[in-house]
Amino acid sequence: MFGYHLKMVAHSLRRSPGYALLVMAGVALGVAVATMFSTVRHTYAKDPVPSKSSVLYYVRLNAWDPVLPHENGIPPMVTYMDATAITKSSIPVRQSPMFSSELIVSRDDDRSHPKRESARPCFGDFFAMFNVPFKYGAAWDRKADEGLEPVAVLNEGLNERLFGGADSVGKRLLIDGRTFRIVGVLDRWSPTIRAYDLTVVDKATAPPESIYIPFHFLRPMQLRSAGSFQGWKVEPAPGYEGVLASEDTWLQVWVELPNVEAVDSYKRFLDEYAMGQRKVGRFLARMDNRVTPLLDWMMERQGIPPETDAMTLVAVLFFVVCSMNLMGVLMAKFLARAPQIGVQRALGASKRDIFLQLVLECEIIAVAGGIAGVLLAALALIGVNHYAEDIFYRDDLFHIDWSMLWFAIVSSLVAGLIAGVYPAYRICRVPPSVYLRLQ
Amino acid sequence: MDIDVGPIFRAMLRHKVKFGLIIVEIALTVAIMANSASMILQARRDLRIPSGFDDENLVSVVGRPLDRSLTDQTRINEMLREDREKVRAMPGVRAVVNTYMVPWSSYSMSTNLVQAEGGSGEFLRVQMYSTDEGLLDALQVSLIEGRMFTTEEIDESTRRLYAAEMSERKPDGTLKITFDTDVIVSEAFARRAFGEPPWVGRTFVESDGSRSRVTGVIDHFYKPYIDKHSPVSGYVSFHPYRSANPHVTARFLVRTEPGRAAEVADALPARLFRPDLPREIKAKTISYIHTMYFGPQRLVAGSMAVVNVLLVLVTALGVAGLTSFSVTERTRQIGTRRALGATAGVIVRYFLIETSLVTSTGLALGAVFAVALNLAVTSMIEGQAKLDFAFLVFSMVLLWFVGLVSAISPAMRGARISPAVATRNI
Numbered sequence: 001m002f003g004y005h006l007k008m009v010a011h012s013l014r015r016s017p018g019y020a021l022l023v024m025a026g027v028a029l030g031v032a033v034a035t036m037f038s039t040v041r042h043t044y045a046k047d048p049v050p051s052k053s054s055v056l057y058y059v060r061l062n063a064w065d066p067v068l069p070h071e072n073g074i075p076p077m078v079t080y081m082d083a084t085a086i087t088k089s090s091i092p093v094r095q096s097p098m099f100s101s102e103l104i105v106s107r108d109d110d111r112s113h114p115k116r117e118s119a120r121p122c123f124g125d126f127f128a129m130f131n132v133p134f135k136y137g138a139a140w141d142r143k144a145d146e147g148l149e150p151v152a153v154l155n156e157g158l159n160e161r162l163f164g165g166a167d168s169v170g171k172r173l174l175i176d177g178r179t180f181r182i183v184g185v186l187d188r189w190s191p192t193i194r195a196y197d198l199t200v201v202d203k204a205t206a207p208p209e210s211i212y213i214p215f216h217f218l219r220p221m222q223l224r225s226a227g228s229f230q231g232w233k234v235e236p237a238p239g240y241e242g243v244l245a246s247e248d249t250w251l252q253v254w255v256e257l258p259n260v261e262a263v264d265s266y267k268r269f270l271d272e273y274a275m276g277q278r279k280v281g282r283f284l285a286r287m288d289n290r291v292t293p294l295l296d297w298m299m300e301r302q303g304i305p306p307e308t309d310a311m312t313l314v315a316v317l318f319f320v321v322c323s324m325n326l327m328g329v330l331m332a333k334f335l336a337r338a339p340q341i342g343v344q345r346a347l348g349a350s351k352r353d354i355f356l357q358l359v360l361e362c363e364i365i366a367v368a369g370g371i372a373g374v375l376l377a378a379l380a381l382i383g384v385n386h387y388a389e390d391i392f393y394r395d396d397l398f399h400i401d402w403s404m405l406w407f408a409i410v411s412s413l414v415a416g417l418i419a420g421v422y423p424a425y426r427i428c429r430v431p432p433s434v435y436l437r438l439q
Numbered sequence: 440m441d442i443d444v445g446p447i448f449r450a451m452l453r454h455k456v457k458f459g460l461i462i463v464e465i466a467l468t469v470a471i472m473a474n475s476a477s478m479i480l481q482a483r484r485d486l487r488i489p490s491g492f493d494d495e496n497l498v499s500v501v502g503r504p505l506d507r508s509l510t511d512q513t514r515i516n517e518m519l520r521e522d523r524e525k526v527r528a529m530p531g532v533r534a535v536v537n538t539y540m541v542p543w544s545s546y547s548m549s550t551n552l553v554q555a556e557g558g559s560g561e562f563l564r565v566q567m568y569s570t571d572e573g574l575l576d577a578l579q580v581s582l583i584e585g586r587m588f589t590t591e592e593i594d595e596s597t598r599r600l601y602a603a604e605m606s607e608r609k610p611d612g613t614l615k616i617t618f619d620t621d622v623i624v625s626e627a628f629a630r631r632a633f634g635e636p637p638w639v640g641r642t643f644v645e646s647d648g649s650r651s652r653v654t655g656v657i658d659h660f661y662k663p664y665i666d667k668h669s670p671v672s673g674y675v676s677f678h679p680y681r682s683a684n685p686h687v688t689a690r691f692l693v694r695t696e697p698g699r700a701a702e703v704a705d706a707l708p709a710r711l712f713r714p715d716l717p718r719e720i721k722a723k724t725i726s727y728i729h730t731m732y733f734g735p736q737r738l739v740a741g742s743m744a745v746v747n748v749l750l751v752l753v754t755a756l757g758v759a760g761l762t763s764f765s766v767t768e769r770t771r772q773i774g775t776r777r778a779l780g781a782t783a784g785v786i787v788r789y790f791l792i793e794t795s796l797v798t799s800t801g802l803a804l805g806a807v808f809a810v811a812l813n814l815a816v817t818s819m820i821e822g823q824a825k826l827d828f829a830f831l832v833f834s835m836v837l838l839w840f841v842g843l844v845s846a847i848s849p850a851m852r853g854a855r856i857s858p859a860v861a862t863r864n865i
Contacts, residue, residue: 026753029749029753033746033749036742037742065646067646068552068562068646102503104505104506104507114505114506114717115505115719116503116505116719176507177506177507177508224686232646234608234648235608236608237607237608238604238605238606238607238608239605242608305735306819306820307478307735307739307820309819309820310478310816310819310820311739311742311743313812313815313816313819314471314474314475314743314746315746317467317470317471317812318471318746318749318750318753320467321464321467321468321471321750321753321754321757322753324460324463324464324467324757325464325753325754325756325757325760327460328457328460328461328757328760328761328764329760331457331764332760332763332764332767335768336767384738384742387738388734388738390730390731390734391731391734391735391738422456426456
């Protein structure tokens with residue numbers, strides 16, 4: 001029976017392709033706008049590290065001024081003293097202190113054109129924690145972190161610029177006047193939101209850094225933060241060592257905790273650490289140390305821009321208007337087909353058969369429109385990405401993923417129902433005799 | 440005018456669904472248009488906020504060394520002076536200031552809580568920047584009280600500040616050398632902190648204990664406005680200090696002759712090239728920085744505008760389709776009326792009145808929808824403007840015309856139906 005329905009649908013589509021195209025275009029327009037705006041919203045809302053976000057936690061400590069609380073309640077970053085102390089804990093499966101910086105980088109065998117590159121000093125654990133893909137080589141191990149081995153990991157873009165994309169593992173770089181050995185090259189990696197560093201809010205969409213080196217090099221190389229840096233107290237000594245020994249907050253600490261027990265014992269560990277620090281005159285403000293799950297931290301720090309909510313609402317209403325518009329078109333179309341339907345009814349087709357056949361016809365056209373709509377949305381987003389490259393520091397921020405593709409297909413099915421059900425219902429109730437008389 | 444609205448209206452009631460559809464569609468369109476208009480205008484208002492500076496003719500330039508060999512502060516200060524003179528002598532340049540303040544960049548804001556002495560005692564957040572002699576000329580602000588720093592004061596203050604930074608600390612961790620710095624503040628800040636003028640000689644204390652004394656007051660900084668997304672405000676204090684260090688050896692805000700900002704920005708990297716020190720020189724016009732700063736607002740406004748144009752087109756097609764359908768449905772009825780002496784004009788009028796009835800009902804319902812949607816949107820976005828009545832009226836008037844124009848062509852087709860149709864297929 002279904003096969004027969006399909007045949008009938010194919011027949012009527014061949015007879016009047018014009019109206020089918022019109023309905024398709026309507027659905028395509030509605031779906032394109034809805035998909036486009038939903039994708040923009042989805043970009044800010046979706047999980048940037050789906051496989052790991054449930055076990056990654058952001059660490060904050062309240063070592064701020066006891067007199068004047070921090071404007072966010074507690075500072076969003078930690079001091080060097082605290083970052084180095086708490087990352088000695090054995091509770092987390094993996095952990096890393098980190099910050100964004102800039103390094104002067106050139107090939108060791110061609111030092112003529114050094115360039116400043118965005119960098120992230122971190123532990124070797126960072127890559128496994130955030131599921132960072134490697135093209136060549138691998139991350140450095142914990143020995144390299146502890147023994148301060150001069151190793152580096154490059155991202156794909158920098159490897160392209162320096163080595164033409166070849167496997168550069170084992171090659172040497174000159175970084176800030178020191179020689180480093182490349183141990184790994186990242187594969188293409190562009191998380192939507194850079195969840196591991198949300199300290200500068202409007203840089204949350206920036207692409208990841210170009211080069212990664214062991215965290216502890218910050219001290220001998222005197223690396224400064226290229227991101228946020230907040231303090232409340234004069235450094236106890238001049239120069240860089242003064243910053244390291246001060247209450248200035250500028251580092252992020254991430255830990256990987258596999259289960260609830262680990263989270264609890266890690267929280268206890270932090271509180272004990274803070275209590276211990278009180279004995280030496282620090283942590284005098286209220287005790288407030290937090291271990292925040294990645295997605296919660298993302299929403300607290302960044303959230304979804306409210307404009308995208310409003311725009312998505314408008315897009316959905318637009319989609320409804322488009323679908324309603326098609327209802328009128330289909331009414332006219334089906335009515336014109338009444339004589340033929342009368343014949344079918346007279347030859348024994350039930351109301352239900354007619355109804356199903358008409359709805360099926362609508363849905364086939366609608367899904368075709370939906371597919372066209374996705375293509376249209378993808379094109380439009382390429383345009384938006386290109387236009388917004390300078391705003392978001394990249395040109396691939398908004399793209400349609402599987403979930404958005406499903407959204408578009410489901411939307412088009414809904415559009416087909418909104419537009420088609422009522423006209424089909426009206427027309428299948430037509431008594432056959434009326435139209436047979438007119439033949 | 441022998442057409443009565445009554446029969447038209449009663450005929451419409453027999454097609455509730457068909458007309459109901461288009462009424463709801465028009466209502467939704469009005470709601471979306473009126474609300475988008477207020478969103479677009481909100482974004483445009485943000486874009487048009489004057490900074491209070493000559494943005495069009497300002498360029499920011501930053502030079503960062505590409506090796507770590509340069510650490511001697513005396514040499515760095517010499518370089519800064521040489522670079523400053525090089526920039527000042529460029530064709531097209533009117534003024535230069537060495538400061539880390541860049542209009543519309545949300546990065547270099549260094550705010551601290553301060554308390555006015557002998558004031559209300561409230562803690563205020565104020566932007567703090569360094570400046571040299573070029574401040575007034577580059578930003579085109581003028582003093583309403585006091586005076587500008589002299590070259591000697593700036594050099595002296597730079598020396599002292601650097602010495603303080605590099606000095607040993609007391610056991611309690613505070614600086615051994617304490618000193619008052621002189622500052623130039625904006626009128627908005629002075630008024631808030633100290634109340635009525637005169638302000639010169641008044642002092643305020645930072646949360647770390649350092650004290651600042653007002654030397655001069657400038658008439659404006661940014662045009663103050665309150666916006667939770669933007670830290671830009673009219674409160675500022677400028678300290679006499681030449682800012683250059685091993686990481687950033689050149690940092691200037693340059694005012695150019697009218698219309699020459701882009702050209703100066705392009706020429707700056709070559710101008711600041713030093714054979715003895717490889718550097719990365721980045722020069723950007725403030726117009727560009729401003730464009731980026733408001734990028735998201737522009738995206739919102741642009742995409743909303745596109746959606747609205749599409750929406751009006753779709754609704755117009757809807758009205759045209761409906762009228763066309765009505766005409767087709769009543770082909771024989773029209774033929775009969777024409778055979779009985781109705782003129783083409785009467786037929787056209789019939790359909791236009793029908794359309795007007797539909798759109799008017801849709802517009803009335805749309806006003807209700809618009810208010811409801813606005814409640815939804817304002818609950819989502821803080822600071823989003825309330826629905827402006829003018830936009831609502833404008834959207835309604837526009838749509839009424841669009842509806843009427845869309846109906847004309849199908850109505851004319853109806854008028855062309857020959858009376859002979861009535862004689863067929865009875």
